[in-house]
Amino acid sequence: MKEKNGLFITFEGGEGSGKSLQTRKLYRRLQKLSLPVILIHEPGSTALGEKLSRLLKWGHSNEISPLAELLLFNAARAQLVQQVINPALSAGKIVICDRFADSTLAYQGCGRGLDMAAIKNANATATGGLQPEMTFLLDIPVKEGLARKSTRETNRFEKEEVAFHERVRQGYLQIAASEPRRFTVIDARLDKKRIAGIIWQRVSSILE
Numbered sequence: 001m002k003e004k005n006g007l008f009i010t011f012e013g014g015e016g017s018g019k020s021l022q023t024r025k026l027y028r029r030l031q032k033l034s035l036p037v038i039l040i041h042e043p044g045s046t047a048l049g050e051k052l053s054r055l056l057k058w059g060h061s062n063e064i065s066p067l068a069e070l071l072l073f074n075a076a077r078a079q080l081v082q083q084v085i086n087p088a089l090s091a092g093k094i095v096i097c098d099r100f101a102d103s104t105l106a107y108q109g110c111g112r113g114l115d116m117a118a119i120k121n122a123n124a125t126a127t128g129g130l131q132p133e134m135t136f137l138l139d140i141p142v143k144e145g146l147a148r149k150s151t152r153e154t155n156r157f158e159k160e161e162v163a164f165h166e167r168v169r170q171g172y173l174q175i176a177a178s179e180p181r182r183f184t185v186i187d188a189r190l191d192k193k194r195i196a197g198i199i200w201q202r203v204s205s206i207l208e
């Protein structure tokens, strides 16, 4: 296997946590320093991934079974890892990914109730064992997060009941607690600049 010299950073969080904004801020900051960096998101960032994303987010709720959902997210992930992430890491780039395999553990595992061992197997197959060096979890109380999103049309996940999102949130916190070296948990209610500052502190320490 080719050596990977890059840095793989992922962002995770429930609905309305503001993680996409923070991925963009970090991306721009690294770009300004003329560092080689790419910003991608899951599901998506490949032609196949974008098609699957439309299906997963905007398909009819009862048309996709939880198991099919797990495999579709991982189909998108397999394509993204092979086509984009691995080549970028091999070329020494910093890869910022908005959601990755932890999303599947939190949403399909804790949210939908699928077997965690089966999810870990599916994730490992799709990623070839690739793990982020660093993951930021933006944590927000469920109702606050959903309220931030309520101004536009809601997708299949946003339509889920509050209890589903509560399971996702608690799942994320447990996953983060089980891997404290990889995860930084940030209160997503903090000021946006403050959150960006916390993220930058961690990223710049590793870049040094």
Ligand code: TMP
Pocket (backbone or CB within 6 Å): 042, 043, 057, 073, 099, 100, 101, 103, 104, 105, 107, 108, 157, 158
């Ligand atoms: P987003 O593009 O707004 O982050 O929406 C993606 C949605 O898909 C979000 O509700 C979380 C969900 N999702 C899963 O359920 N499992 C996964 O593995 C991933 C990547 C996302």
